[in-house]
Amino acid sequence: MNIAFTTQGPDLDSPMDPRLGRTRYLILLDDETGDIQTVDNTAIDDVSHGAGPRTVQKLVEMGAAVLLTGNGPGGNAAEVLEQTGIEIYVGAGEMTAKEALEAYKNGALKKHGGA
Amino acid sequence: MKEIVVISGKGGTGKTSITASFAVLGGRDVVVADCDVDAADMHLLLEPDFGRSEAFFSGELAVIDQDLCSGCGQCFDVCRYGAVNETEGTYTVTELDCEGCGYCARVCPDQAITNVSRNVGDWYLSKIRTGSSMVHARLGIGAENSGKLVAKVKTEARKVAGYSGRSLVLVDGSPGVGCPVVSSLSGASLAVLVTEQTVSGIHDLKRVYELVRKFDIPAACIINKADLNAEVLTDLRDFMARETIAPLAEIPYDEAFTAAITNGKTIVEWDPAMAELLESSWLEIRRLVDSD
Amino acid sequence: MKIAIASGKGGTGKTTLATNLAAYMAESGSVVLADLDVEEPNSGLFVRGDLLVGETKYKMIPEWRGDTCEHCGNCQTVCNFNAVLSMADKVMIFPELCHGCYACSELCPTESLPMKRHPMGELKHFRAGQLDFVESRLVIGEEQAVPLIRQTLDYLSAGFSEDVPWILDSPPGTSCPVMEVVKDADLVILVTEPTPFGLHDLKLAVETVKHLDKSYAVVLNRFGIGDDGVLRYCEDESIDLVTRIPNSRAIAELYASGQLLYPVVPAVARAVADVADFIGNHLTGRRP
Structure with missing residues (x-):
């Protein structure tokens, strides 16, 4: 399964970026192979407006199944995410x-919006 | 690093006075980000030195190169904003009306139209009198505030907090319910709502709170001018209880707010009773962000 | 005659002046009051009447047709506002981000993005005696106030003579929504308060109206608190100071409960009468 992270740096030791749309980096981890892809x-x-959907588009292109982030997604990003079926944990x-x-x-993250 | 965002929806609720007070109470721990760029007043209380200044660009403007233009008028035909004008075969763009959609440039057969970035204002990184730093901005006249400028101010503030080892970013949020306030809230650890106990205050608070809820951000609330109308206060308390918004303080209507501003001070530096209320609010805010 | 009531800073009493002035003037003639602060319209909390018209206001946005789309991605490329996302199997439209430029629609090689109407706000028109009150309210999440302001002004133009005074309650600040209201006004009344914040924001507002080459004057609200910075500024710059509305707790309490002030507070009645006279003089070209 592919798990995506919004992060402030390019590797898994980096602090998370609480923002989705304007996150610094996206990291994708294949938890079966341990392969990592960084964007x-x-x-x-x-981008002045619409950062959320743009970033979600990247997530879709990367093939994420689950997204771990800080805040819930803003309205527009939420709309794309709903259509993609990516599960979001905040x-x-x-x-x-x-x-x-x-x-x-460990099940310690909250699933967002039940989406 | 935690980010605390203060918003109000309506103007004149005391948001900036209260945010500046928290900046003073937080002292060196707190980097301030003034995202209320349309009417940025925080600098009047915190004495920034405007140490570093940079131009800020956002959005585009179509410019027609008259040497290349053959006068075909296709730009005029496609513009939905009436921003392209024709006088005796010469086409020009009215800056105020152009939305920067770029459609005209795409259809121009002569490649005579370029989209240039608009300089919409400046942003600053300043030392302030609390011993910490502030990132703030000033928009040009008629310029559009945007999520981009707010995001820039916040990013720079986080950067400063990161390299100078400050634990908190305190954001004076944008007014209204549009894109700037969405961007103000993005990434926040806690939203502090400042409202006034008037029918307008509660009306606007409810509108802006819809955004906070969307983001799943915990919220706390300060009610200013809390002794003006008992009926509105009950309504407000019910609303907060229903939405699990943590109550921070109920501040009475007091002209000390104005007296403090007039003397270039924050309210906590001016009025001992107010200082007590806001100090306990600040402690509660610290507790809320540290416990989540 | 179009009179814009504006202020650089929020919460200075713009809506208080607009509603009280309009209701006062309606006692002796027809008046139109429009709340153009479409993000946070509050005039309706103070002015009521019989609802004459309630209508949805629309903007034009593209609608995707999956059956003809060839997924070339051109729509996303030509959109400067990130309102169109071309995904592998579908195209998504974000109505709040769309500026209605038509580029994606008209440049689509397979005509798969026809434009359609999309609601962006609600306009309501109330009447109470000789006062016509129009307010528009932006849908939450909708990012552009200007198109709704423009359509509301169009509604006024279609329904009312310009011989009647139009009191336009403007959005706060100095950015594009304010410009949209002020650029067509015959007179701009700037409401401020006697504090350093009020003065700072007043200066920005004055710069804005000067930039648009408009006649303007200042009303000083909450007079008695703060300092004399605004008074000195108006004197130094030879700006007309129309009137001063005194500061009082009684006024704040009435405002808190959503009541008009001038019928019960004589000082506000006098101030409002001053503004009405100023407008009357301005209208006949006899500047005081």
């Missing part, structure tokens, strides 16, 4: 990506 999302700074904004993964496995 630099910093160019999102140049409340990991203050952790590192590794800690977020542990918290997710």
Whole structure:
């Protein structure tokens, strides 16, 4: 299964970025093979409006099944996510990506919106 | 690092005065981000030094190169905003009306139209009198505030907090219910709602709270001018209880707010009774962000 | 005659002045009051009447047709507002982000994005005696106030003579929604309060109206608190100071409960009469 993280840096030791749309990096972890794919999302700074949907589009292209992040998604991002079927878990904004993964496995993260 | 965002929906509720007070109470721990860029007043209380300043660009504007234009008028035909004007075969763009959609440039057969980035204002990184830093901005006249500028101010504030080892970013949020306030809230650990106990205050609070709920951000509330109308107060308390918004303080209507501002002070530096109320609110805010 | 009531800072008493002024003027003639602060319209909390018209206001956005789409992705490429996402198997439209430029629709090679109406707000028209009150309310999440403001002004133009005074309660600030209201006004009344915040934001508002080359004057609200910075600024810049509304707790309490002030507070009645006279003089070209 592919698990995606919104992070402030390019590896799993990086702190999570609590934001979805304007996250610095997206990391995708294949938890069966341990393969990691990192996408630099910093160019999102140049987007005035609609950062959320743009970032979700990247998540879809990466093939994420689960997303671990800090806050719930804003309205527009939520709408795309609903259509993609990606499961969202929130409340990991203050952790590192590794800690977020542990918290997710232990069922300590809150599933967002039941979507 | 935690981010506390103060919002109000309506203007004039005391949001900036209260945010500045928290900046003073937080002292060196707190980096301030003033995202109320349309009417940025925080600098009047915190004495920033405007140490670093940079131009900020957002959105685009179509510009027609008259040397390349053959006067075919296709730009005029496709513009839905009436921003392209024709006078005796010469086409020009009215800056105020252009929304920067770029359609005209795409259809121009002469490649005579370019989209240039608009300089909409400046942003600043300042040292302030609390011993910490503040990131703030100023918009040009008629410019559009946007999620982009708010995100920029917040990103820079987080950066400063990161490298200078401050534990909190305190955001004076944007007014209204549009894109800037959405961007103000994004990434927040706690939303502090400042409302006033008037029919307008509660009306606007309910509208802006819909956004907070969407983001799943915990919320706490300060009721200002809380002794003006008992009926509104009951309504407000019921609303907070229903939505599990943590009550922070009920502040009486007091002209000390104005007296403090007039003297360039925050309310906590001016009025001991107010200081007590806001100090306990600040402690509760710290407790809320540390426990989540 | 169009009179915009504006302020740089929020919460200075813009809506208080607009509603009291309109109700006062309606005692002696026809008046139109429009709440154009469409993000947070509050005039309706103070002014009531019989509902004459309630209508949804629309903007035009594209609608995706999956059966003809060839997924070329051009729609996303041409959208400067990130309102169109072209995914592998579908195209998603974000109505709140769409500026209605038609580029994606008209440049689609298979005509798979026809434009359709999308609700962006509600307009209501009330009447109480000689007062016509129109308010528009933006749908939450909708990002652009300007198209709704424009359509509300169009509604006024279609229904009312410009011989009647139009009191336009403007959005706060100095950004594009305010410009939209102020650019067509014959007179702009800037409401401020005697504090450093009020003065700072007043200066920004004055810059804005000067930029648009508009006649303007200042009303000082909550007079008695704060300092004399605004008074000195108006004097130094030779700006007309129409009137001062005194500060009082009684006024704050009445406002809190959603009541009009001038029928019960004589000082507000005098201030409102001053503004009405100023407008009357301005209308006949006899500047005081």
